[in-house]
Amino acid sequence: MTGGAPTPGASPRTPGVLETLEFPAALERVAAHAVGPLGAARVTHRVPSTDPGTVRDALAQVAELAALLLTDDGIRAEPVPDIAAVVELLGVPGSALEGAALAGVGRTLVAARVVAAELARLETDAPRTAALRVKLPPKALEQRLAASLDGDGQVLDGASRGLAHARRSVRDARARLVQKLEAMLAALDPAERAPDAAVTVREGRYVIPVRSTARARIGGIVHDESATRATVFVEPPEVIELGNALRAAEGAQQREVLQVLRDLTELLRPESEAIAAAWEMCIAFDDLCARARYAVEVNGFAPSIGPGALEIRGGRHPLLVPDAVPFDLVLAPDEFTVLVSGPNTGGKTVLIKAVGLLVLMAQSGIIPPIGPQSVLPVFTDVFADIGDRQSIAASLSTFSAHVAVLRDILDRAGAGSLILLDEIGSGTDPAEGGALATAVLQTLTRRRAVTLATTHLGALKQLAADTVGIVNASLQFDAETLTPTYRLLKGVPGRSYGLAIARRLGVAAPVLEIAERAVPRAERTLDALLASVEARARELEAREQELAARDSALRADAERVETRATEVAAREQEVKARASGLERQAREQARAYLLEARRKVEEALGRARAAVDEATAKEARRLVEKAIEQTAGETAGDPAREGWMSLDELKGARKASPSTALHHPRPPSTARAPSVDAAAEISLIGLRVAEAEPLLVKALDDAVSADLPYLRVIHGKGTGALRQFVHERLAADSRVTRFGFAPPNQGGHGVTIVEFRA
Numbered sequence: 001m002t003g004g005a006p007t008p009g010a011s012p013r014t015p016g017v018l019e020t021l022e023f024p025a026a027l028e029r030v031a032a033h034a035v036g037p038l039g040a041a042r043v044t045h046r047v048p049s050t051d052p053g054t055v056r057d058a059l060a061q062v063a064e065l066a067a068l069l070l071t072d073d074g075i076r077a078e079p080v081p082d083i084a085a086v087v088e089l090l091g092v093p094g095s096a097l098e099g100a101a102l103a104g105v106g107r108t109l110v111a112a113r114v115v116a117a118e119l120a121r122l123e124t125d126a127p128r129t130a131a132l133r134v135k136l137p138p139k140a141l142e143q144r145l146a147a148s149l150d151g152d153g154q155v156l157d158g159a160s161r162g163l164a165h166a167r168r169s170v171r172d173a174r175a176r177l178v179q180k181l182e183a184m185l186a187a188l189d190p191a192e193r194a195p196d197a198a199v200t201v202r203e204g205r206y207v208i209p210v211r212s213t214a215r216a217r218i219g220g221i222v223h224d225e226s227a228t229r230a231t232v233f234v235e236p237p238e239v240i241e242l243g244n245a246l247r248a249a250e251g252a253q254q255r256e257v258l259q260v261l262r263d264l265t266e267l268l269r270p271e272s273e274a275i276a277a278a279w280e281m282c283i284a285f286d287d288l289c290a291r292a293r294y295a296v297e298v299n300g301f302a303p304s305i306g307p308g309a310l311e312i313r314g315g316r317h318p319l320l321v322p323d324a325v326p327f328d329l330v331l332a333p334d335e336f337t338v339l340v341s342g343p344n345t346g347g348k349t350v351l352i353k354a355v356g357l358l359v360l361m362a363q364s365g366i367i368p369p370i371g372p373q374s375v376l377p378v379f380t381d382v383f384a385d386i387g388d389r390q391s392i393a394a395s396l397s398t399f400s401a402h403v404a405v406l407r408d409i410l411d412r413a414g415a416g417s418l419i420l421l422d423e424i425g426s427g428t429d430p431a432e433g434g435a436l437a438t439a440v441l442q443t444l445t446r447r448r449a450v451t452l453a454t455t456h457l458g459a460l461k462q463l464a465a466d467t468v469g470i471v472n473a474s475l476q477f478d479a480e481t482l483t484p485t486y487r488l489l490k491g492v493p494g495r496s497y498g499l500a501i502a503r504r505l506g507v508a509a510p511v512l513e514i515a516e517r518a519v520p521r522a523e524r525t526l527d528a529l530l531a532s533v534e535a536r537a538r539e540l541e542a543r544e545q546e547l548a549a550r551d552s553a554l555r556a557d558a559e560r561v562e563t564r565a566t567e568v569a570a571r572e573q574e575v576k577a578r579a580s581g582l583e584r585q586a587r588e589q590a591r592a593y594l595l596e597a598r599r600k601v602e603e604a605l606g607r608a609r610a611a612v613d614e615a616t617a618k619e620a621r622r623l624v625e626k627a628i629e630q631t632a633g634e635t636a637g638d639p640a641r642e643g644w645m646s647l648d649e650l651k652g653a654r655k656a657s658p659s660t661a662l663h664h665p666r667p668p669s670t671a672r673a674p675s676v677d678a679a680a681e682i683s684l685i686g687l688r689v690a691e692a693e694p695l696l697v698k699a700l701d702d703a704v705s706a707d708l709p710y711l712r713v714i715h716g717k718g719t720g721a722l723r724q725f726v727h728e729r730l731a732a733d734s735r736v737t738r739f740g741f742a743p744p745n746q747g748g749h750g751v752t753i754v755e756f757r758a
Contacts, residue, residue, distance in 0.1 A: 020384045021356045021420075026318040030366055033293040036079025039286025046287075048363035052378045056305040058365030061128040063302040065292040066367065068126055075118065077286035078111035083279055090272035096262045099153030105268060105275060106145035112136055112278035115285050129288065134281045137271040148264060155257045163256040170253050173246040177206050180239050184208065192218070194231040205243050207233040295367035298322075302367050303374040309333050310450055314371025317354035318361060321369050325486040327351065329473075337441055337451040337470040341461055341493045347475045347486040348454040349386060352420045355452055356384060359418060379418040379450070383409045386422040399427035406440055413449045421453040425460070434459035445469040461493040587707055594709045598755075681712040689725045696729060704735055704756055711754045714747065726752055 018024065024044065031043035049055050069075060081104040089095050097105075116133050123130040148159035157164045181199045185208045192214035199208055202223035209231050210218055220236040235243060268275065294300075298321045309331040316324035325347075329338070340348045361368040362376050385405040406421075413419055425437030434457045441460075444451045445467060464472040476487040503512055682699035684692040696713065703711040713730075715722045730739045735756055742751035 017382055017384050018360070020386050021353050021360065021382075022319060023357060023360055026357055026361060027364075027366075029318060030290055030294040033290040033297070034286050035077050035289070036283075036286055038080060038082060038283045039077060039290055042283055042287040043290050046364040046366070048360050048382075049365070050363070050378060050380050052305055055363050055365065055378055057128075059302045059305065059362065059367060061288065062291045062295055062365065062367050064126045065122075065129045065288060066295040068122065069292055069296050075122070075289065077289045078114050078282055079286070080108045080111045080279055080282045083108055083275075087272055087276045087279070090265070090269050090275070095265065096258070097265045097268075099149055099155055099261060101153070102145060102261065102264050102268075103149045103151065103153035106142055106149065108275070108279050108282070109137060109142040109145070111282050113139070113142070115282050116278075119281075119285070129285075132281055132284050132288070134277040135274065136278050137274040141268060141271060144267060145264065148260060155260050159260040160256060160263075163253070163260055166249065166253040166256045170246065170249040173242070173249045174206075177239055177242040177246050180242060181206055181208050181236070184236055184238065188214070188218075194226075200233065202233045204247075205235050206239070206246070207235045209233050291366050298369035300367040300369045301372040301374065303362055303370060303376040305362070305376060305378060308375050308377060309335065310377060311373070311375040312355065312358060312370055313374045315354060315358055315374070316369040317350055318357050318369055320350070320354075324354075324369075326371070327354075327486075327488040329355065329488060329490065331450070331471075334469060335471050336448055337445045337453065337467075338473050338490070339441070339460055339464060339470060339493075340452065340454045340473045340475065340488075341456065342474045344456075349422050350486075351475065351488065352422065352452040352454060353384075353386065356382060356418065356420050377416075377450075380416040381413065382418045382420075383413060384420040385409070385424075386420060399433075402427060403436075406436075410440065410443065413444060413447065415448040417447075417449040419444060419449055419451040419453075421451065424453045424455055425457050426455075430457055430459070433457065438463055441470060442467055464493070591707070591709055680708055680710065681714065683714040684722060684726070685714060685716045687722070689722060692722060692725070693729070696726065700733060700735070700754075703754075709756065711756070712742070712747075713752045713754060714750065715752065717748075717750045723749070723752070730754055 027044045027046060031040035034040035034043060049058075065075070083101070083104050086097060086101045086105060089097060089101075113136060116136055119130045119133040123133075148156055150156060155163065157167055178199050185193065185197055185199065188210065192211050194209035194211060197209045199206060201207070205221075205223055207223050209226075212225070212230055212232050215222065215232050215234065218234055218236055220234045221240070222232050222234055224233040225231065295302075298316070298318070310329065311331065312327070312329045314326045315329065316326050331338070340351060342348055358368040358370055359376055359379060360382065363378060383405075385402060402424075409419055421440075424440065425433035427433065428436075437453070437455065437457065437460055441451065441453060441463065446469075448469075461472060464470045471491060472493040473488060473490045474492050476485040476489055502515075503509075680703070682695060684695060687695070692715075699711060699713070713726055715726050717723070727739070730736050730752070737755045737757050739752055739754040741747075741749050742753050
């Protein structure tokens with residue numbers, strides 16, 4: 001933490017540097033993100049550190065938590081009351097805390113337990129933040145405080161048995177006293193009672209209001225009287241003892257309350273250090289959360305801290321965010337002085353104050369509004385000479401005040417110093433002021449002090465060309481509208497535009513002509529050169545913007561084409577997948593239809609074989625023909641599946657007598673056999689066995705590959721040798737489920753129909 005770090009440049013010889021740069025106002029912006037007044041005060045009291053390690057660790061801790069806040073906005077600190085005096089009093093033996101102070105401790109312990117749980121949750125993702133966690137006092141302390149005190153610090157009846165008894169005694173004594181007074185008031189004559197009379201309290205004693213004329217008759221002690229003295233508040237003698245009893249009960253109650261407060265204080269005293277640490281943890285976490293939330297709000301990036309040249313990228317003035325125009329100020333290793341020139345109201349002063357604020361905030365452990373890849377050295381001293389330092393009391397003119405500050409800077413500044421000079425050399429004769437400014441800037445440059453100076457003096461614009469380490473810069477100005485754009489241009493001096501502004505404001509042309517002739521030739525030449533440079537820069541910038549817009553359009557078109565190509569490819573894949581699915585579904589449906597047709601035909605054949613007479617055989621044939629007709633439509637042109645026989649049936653048929661038919665005879669069918677696809681049929685007629693074998697094997701392979709349910713093999717009747725070879729080849733093929741001759745009307749014994757395994 002940088003709370004105790006020294007303030008750069010804030011010595012008695014350079015008073016008010018932080019105020020000059022409006023550093024307190026910048027801290028207020030950060031403190032607004034704290035949840036409690038103590039956390040906000042911790043932020044506003046931060047001061048810059050000159051230790052690079054301390055600064056680096058503080059910024060790393062803030063950056064770590066800020067990164068988490070981008071995705072987890074639920075991270076919250078807890079506000080705590082100010083218990084600094086309470087913690088100090090706990091260190092005094094024999095002291096007793098008031099109820100309100102003890103209640104504040106209770107609230108602190110509850111908040112600390114919530115914060116500790118939050119820090120424990122962040123231990124994995126934010127170890128630097130979790131390092132704030134401390135060991136808490138026993139939970140029994142906050143439980144005891146909660147059971148003994150209400151939110152305002154009033155001691156509850158349940159704090160102790162003695163207190164509960166004492167308060168019960170007070171209530172009983174008060175009730176007896178009030179009851180007695182009400183009875184006496186009711187017994188008075190209406191002329192003796194005050195209007196709207198009721199029992200009340202005066203000077204801590206319960207009294208009744210009566211007419212002053214009845215005072216002597218009633219007697220007792222008068223504790224007060226009305227403004228008109230017509231009414232007196234009397235404590236009758238009959239209730240004095242009851243009042244004394246009430247006072248005694250209240251005294252006993254107060255003693256019990258004090259005893260409870262002493263007991264609670266003694267309970268906390270051994271844990272005073274743990275209580276202080278828990279309280280500090282809550283404040284430190286609130287301070288850290290405020291700085292992290294500020295970094296997120298301004299979109300700040302933690303700069304690199306260490307040796308090297310000043311590099312500010314995307315810097316913005318902290319008090320002008322979010323409306324500030326970002327600037328880049330990148331110094332080379334051999335550049336130490338930046339001389340900013342240009343017209344009034346162009347933003348020169350705002351620029352150098354922004355640089356100072358960004359540096360001071362970073363060295364105070366606050367991520368300033370700068371972009372990534374920024375590098376900030378740690379400055380041991382910061383000096384600023386900005387604004388009018390005229391002092392009537394000190395008999396100092398504006399120029400004298402500036403010279404006094406310059407003298408102090410020259411006495412103390414060196415390597416590691418940041419110096420901000422506004423309008424250096426102004427307030428006196430331009431020639432002498434320019435000469436003094438030249439000497440000061442050259443001296444500071446030789447000392448390797450980082451200096452940012454603004455000027456209107458034309459003589460200083462040539463200084464960068466003559467002195468190593470000094471570089472010109474300007475804030476861009478629109479020459480056509482004569483309005484600033486606040487864009488920093490390094491390496492180019494700025495024009496003052498004094499005569500151009502005068503012309504725009506209506507100064508007479510003859511006057512301006514005289515003024516232009518009075519400008520030295522060298523300055524007119526330089527101004528013309530700067531004007532041409534600015535015009536060329538505007539042209540290049542416009543060209544760059546045009547090319548950037550064209551490049552952006554081309555990128556957008558390319559992205560659209562790529563997106564369209566991706567969509568088309570995805571659509572193509574989807575169509576292919578659907579087509580493949582439909583094809584597979586169609587094959588499965590066709591196979592199911594064919595298998596169902598075969599089942600019906602086989603059932604019909606079974607009924608035909610079971611026929612015992614001619615009439616039954618005729619009826620069976622009729623049923624077979626009907627089944628064939630039904631399945632022909634369902635299979636969409638597939639051949640009728642009749643006359644099937646298993647391998648066992650074929651072997652049995654070979655052993656039977658030649659006169660035994662494998663199928664019952666049936667009359668030729670008048671139905672026309674459906675056409676067969678070429679892939680489902682192979683003809684071997686006229687071929688020898690050796691010639692037929694490769695054709696048969698290929699036909700079987702093709703049918704299986706095409707997932708055909710059957711294959712028609714046409715071998716003819718002839719001598720039977722080719723048929724026998726076909727049957728033996730089919731019997732040896734494991735892919736064949738069964739085979740048999742075709743029905744008589746489809747080729748009979750000259751054709752074998754083969755069925756494959758599913």
